[in-house]
Amino acid sequence: MSPARVARGSNPLRDADDRRLPRIAGPCALVMFGVTGDLARKKLLPAIYDLSNRGLLPPGFSLVGFARRDWDDQDFTKIVYDAVRAGARTPFREEVWQGLEEGLRFVHGSFDDDEAFDELARQLQELDEQRGTGGNTAFYLSIPPSAFSTVTSQLERSGLSTPRPGSWKRVVIEKPFGHDLASARELNKTVERVFPADSVFRIDHYLGKETVQNLLALRFANQLFDPVWNANYVDHVQITMAEDIGIAGRAGYYDGIGAARDVIQNHLLQLLALTAMEQPNSFSAHELRAEKEKVLSAVRLPKDLSTATARGQYTAGWQGSEKVKGYLQEDGIDPKSTTETYAALKLDVHNRRWAGVPFYLRTGKRLGKRVTEIAVVFKRAPALPFTDTATEELGQNAIVIRVQPDEGTTIRFGSKVPGATMEVRDVTMDFGYGTAFNESSPEAYERLILDVLLGDPPLFPRHEEVELSWQILDPVEKFWARKGKPDGYEAGTWGPASADRLMERDGREWRLP
Structure with a gap:
């Protein structure tokens, strides 16, 4: 603080520039x-x-x-x-x-x-x-x-x-901000005809979650991670939003929309952008949005969508100890519906930082458990001086940001098993919000509503981001529309076999959260 400011009688504990103070x-x-x-x-x-x-x-x-x-x-x-x-x-x-x-x-x-x-x-x-x-x-x-x-x-x-x-x-x-690129553009014109662009706040409640915001702190406030957050060290990235519930009485909204439009176009592509973007000059709305838009404009779909996408529709099965019905038996659902309740995509980010690193996105209903996470999975260490048997239980290092429900971050790395022989297996180092801080995290809508009233828009995507996201998803939706019926998967499992094959083609597998 400058001497001039102190001389004018400002209180260092109530400095208006101190971001630790609550904004009212x-x-x-x-x-x-x-x-x-x-x-x-x-x-x-x-x-x-x-x-x-x-x-x-x-x-x-x-x-x-x-x-x-x-x-x-x-x-x-x-x-x-x-x-x-x-x-x-x-x-x-x-x-x-x-x-x-x-x-x-x-x-x-x-x-x-x-x-x-x-x-x-x-x-x-x-x-x-x-x-x-x-x-x-x-x-x-x-x-x-x-x-x-x-x-x-x-x-x-x-x-x-x-x-x-x-x-x-x-x-x-x-959301939804339209159902495709054309409708999103029309929606933007409708709203911005009456309200200036900087007075329009598009709420994506995932961006208000404490852990999503902590991703920015993890990346840019710690020298520990930034040097390895690139294609030289990262093998691939998995972004998952899994739900263990069905459509929960939302048949009128959900049927015809599906998992990709409901979750991937907004939540998961926003998480991808925050994971992959370059460091902004500041966390102002202009700087943060500009970096996210650069990432979204660099996203490319593989040419063969039949091997780079998967979709499914849950059938009857067991969710824990409860027998649940399939999607087509849900109240209000057309028995011939081809709406997907599971969607998975492989995407590439064509820039210097991420060249050659695939991003795998998946979301679904009636999956094994409720979890949202971002997993940055690293390449295996070259020329390990261990025998194959010493490291047969060793996987790949990973940084996992848990968005919900158990908010926090886990780092997975190899450690020697106690004993006379050299045996290495995976262990985890865990940070949880609930144990590290005394104050519980605010609900996402608390943060977002307050930001609206303050006129603070960094967490709100502007129409350019929305349209870029639809440009990514539209070709997938058109491909699926030609393909017909989604693959079935039993409720309580982790999706259709086609999603596993998507990963197996690349010699990888989905994480089990």
């Missing part, structure tokens, strides 16, 4: 469309309470729900209260709830109802006058993409999208 949102209101849905009830409303409980929301923060339900403010308050009591991460405190409750409002109406949006404008003006929101409003569109055009047009018509001098208006949209 300024005066604002949040309007939530789709407030009656599962996402709002299970994730968004509890996250708002947790932010308030941690002192990260301003005293006059206001939340307005918008839906077709014939509710009044008291009905909405009860819905929010029940969601908070059921899903909040932090302890319930009556004084915190009372402060939040005072800013709750509800507007009844459909998305094409002019009067409802005029009433929304009136309510926001009243909240500004009564609670000092400063005219700052974030609109959270937790609704199907097909409704984006109607809602943004209504926000424009009613003047809600136009900030007065000194205030801001922002819009938050949830």
Whole structure:
């Protein structure tokens, strides 16, 4: 700190430049469309309470729900209260709830109802006058993409999208960001016709997870890893998002979308970009996004998609001790559906750092366990001075970043087995968030909602990233559409045999998390 700053009376413990201090949102209101849905009830409303409980929301923060339900403010308050009591991460405190409750409002109406949006404008003006929101409003569109055009047009018509001098208006949209490149471009045009690009926040909740952000710290704050994070030492990278549940009542959304569009296009390609990107000059939104876009623009699919992709659809089987039905027997699913519930891809990153290093991405439902991880697997040490029998239980070194559920990092390396002979086998060195830190990790939506209210966009992909991701996936989807029915795999297993063959062709195998 400069002497001049100390001389002016600044407190070193409260320095505004100290990133260790919590960032508190300024005066604002949040309007939530789709407030009656599962996402709002299970994730968004509890996250708002947790932010308030941690002192990260301003005293006059206001939340307005918008839906077709014939509710009044008291009905909405009860819905929010029940969601908070059921899903909040932090302890319930009556004084915190009372402060939040005072800013709750509800507007009844459909998305094409002019009067409802005029009433929304009136309510926001009243909240500004009564609670000092400063005219700052974030609109959270937790609704199907097909409704984006109607809602943004209504926000424009009613003047809600136009900030007065000194205030801001922002819009938050949830995935899916289209279903292919053409629809993504159309969606981007629809939203950015009303809101400037830097006021559009596309939420990918995976990017708000503590472990995903820790990937940046692991790579760029430690000299230990950076020198070997390249093709000279890395054999391949595996990125896995496995779920042990089925479609969980989401037949209307999931059928016709499938695993690749639902997970690979957004979550897994974003994890690939963060794993493979060069060090940014800073963690500002501009610098971070630029490096991710360079990686995504360098991604290439192998020419023969029949050997570089795999897809599957779960059949009946055992999930632990429970007998579960197959995808085609799920409620609401067309018995002739060709939607995949498992997808795997092999990708190459055509740049100097990663030339010749394949990236394997896989995701699926009804797999062996719930886990999301990034595994950087290293080449075998050359010319080992050991006999074959001494190292027959030795695998390849690996750094595994566990995104969920047991957040942390594991390093796998070889160590001598105690005894008179030279025998080497794999051991692991483990770091877990739950044991290394006293404070539990915030939920991803806490971080992301706060970033929206602060206007801090590094964790939000802009439309260039979305379109680059669709450019990667579109050829795969077209190939699969011509191929027909996915391969079957029994629930509780680790996917179809075609996914194993994908790895075997390269002399590799999938990790067993």
